[in-house]
Amino acid sequence: MAGEAPVAVIDIGSNSVRLVVYEAITRAPVPLFNEKALCGLGREVVSTGRLAEDAVERAFSALKRFRGLCDAMGVGQLFALATAAARDAENGPAFIAECESICRTSIEILSGRREAELAAFGVISGFHKPEGVVGDLGGGSLELVDVRGTEAGAGITMPVGILALQDRASRSLNKADKIVRDTVRETQVVSEMEGRTFYAVGGTWRALARLHMFQRGYPLHVMHGYRIPAREVADFTRIVHRADSEALAHIEAVSNARRPLLAYGALVLENVVKAGKPADVVISALGVREGLLYSLLNDAQRAEDPLIFAAQEFNILRSRSPRHCEELATWSGAFFRSAPALEEEVQDARLREAACLLSDNAWRAHPDYRAEQSLNVIAHAALVGIDHPGRAFLALSVYYRHMGLGEDEYAPRLLELVSSGLRDRARILGAAMRVAYILSAAMPGILPRVPLRVEEGVLRLSVPADLASLVNDRVHSRVRQLARLIGCTPSVEVG
Secondary structure, eight states, X not given: OOSSOOEEEEEEOSSEEEEEEESOSSXXXXXXXXXXXXXXXXXXXXXXXXXXXXXXXXXXXXXXXXXXXXXXXXXXXXXXXXXXXXXXXXXXXXXXXXXXXXXXXXXXXXXXXXXXXXXXXXXXXXXXXXXXXXXXEOSSOEEEEEEETTEEOOOEEESOOHHHHHHHTTTOHHHHHHHHHHHHTTOHHHHTTTTSEEEEESHHHHHXXXXXXXXXXXXXXXXXXXXXXXXXXXXXXXXXXXXXXXXXXXXXXXXXXXXXXXXXXXXXXXXXXXXXXXXXXXXXXXXXHHHHHHHTSOHHHHTSOHHHHHHHXXXXXXXXXXXXXXXXXXXXXXXXXXXGXXXXXXXXXXXXXXXXXXXXXXTTSOGGXXXXXXXXXXXXXXXXXXXXXXXXXXXXXXXXXXXXXSOOTTOTTGGGGXXXXXXXXXXXXXXXXXXXXXXXXXXXXXXXXXXXXXXXXXXXXXXXXXXXXGOOHHHHHHHHHHHHHHTOEEEEEEO
């Protein structure tokens, strides 16, 4: 996207040091580059009170590379954050001073409450009206904070990050289990979790979720929005923290660096879920870094729907005519509103609008592969503000637009994620898109003049006389196809 220079965030965590460069500060920031170095800064802070020298040297080396990458990428603004290890260590101030010299920018040392706030903002920026408790597990601490829509409560921080926990427990999982259990018991934020959603933030919990995906044979390898019913969490985490890390060595879903710490992350998750009794655990790929960018937005920008914002940018980048896709959203909305059986809830309408904005993303592909390509691109796109069934709906709607309604050749696994009702709605929207595209050739200015309505059991396409030449047998065929899906009589009226 043309416009501002890229913006970067360096996150100096207790376990990893990471650079993420984003296209711009927007409602749905897109990462241009993402790299981490597992330095283990918080490995010995509890027992020695100091950052380990080898970890410090690894961090300095990573930061020198990150500063060079920012220069090469033309980064306009660089933000740098440091969390629990740098905050708590005796040699933390000297370490931060050298980091600032390397990065050539000031570094914000986050308090526990500030870290919780930014983690909550990250979840608010990445989910549509989240409702539950955010838990951000790092190397040094666990932050918990209540979220309700766009509001974040006062967060708390607990010293049970995976490296700190390993250190405090002298590498004993039994001791670690007791430490976590005693720490989270009767915590107010935990008690407010019952029956709601627990949003899990942090690399170790993402690694756990990846392992859970692997065991389930889950069809969509997208971490953000991955949902695990709470009833499954206890059994799964118990298996993980009782398994030797070497037993996981053959599983590519878990990186070598994460395996030794996975058991501690599993212990923390098990105890939080056991104490809080949430309905489910949802993985958030967005956390403190994205929360920082969200905190920089004005009220109007925060109020934007992140899914629609991202789909609009996709539309600008990939469509033959962005205005046509916008007209398609309006045109299809009028059609759905005209049919009582197709009544939309707010969530249905936003998914339909997003699908229309994404509907022409594969036009440069060979015609034989447009359905397959659009399915893969949309299902795996960097979209936020949407769950996995919603992703499947978007991908299937555009897939049916290209492939037709009788073929599921490339989509059988994705169909596992949607209910029969959502699949039917995707087929109807795909069929309506097929009418729209055959009439308009993806060009703007036509759809507003050819309304499609359901009136007293008749699906009526009205075409003005000066556009009569656009109507042929293929148009009639596609209108009939859509009419059969919704149980109406087709009618194409010209003039």
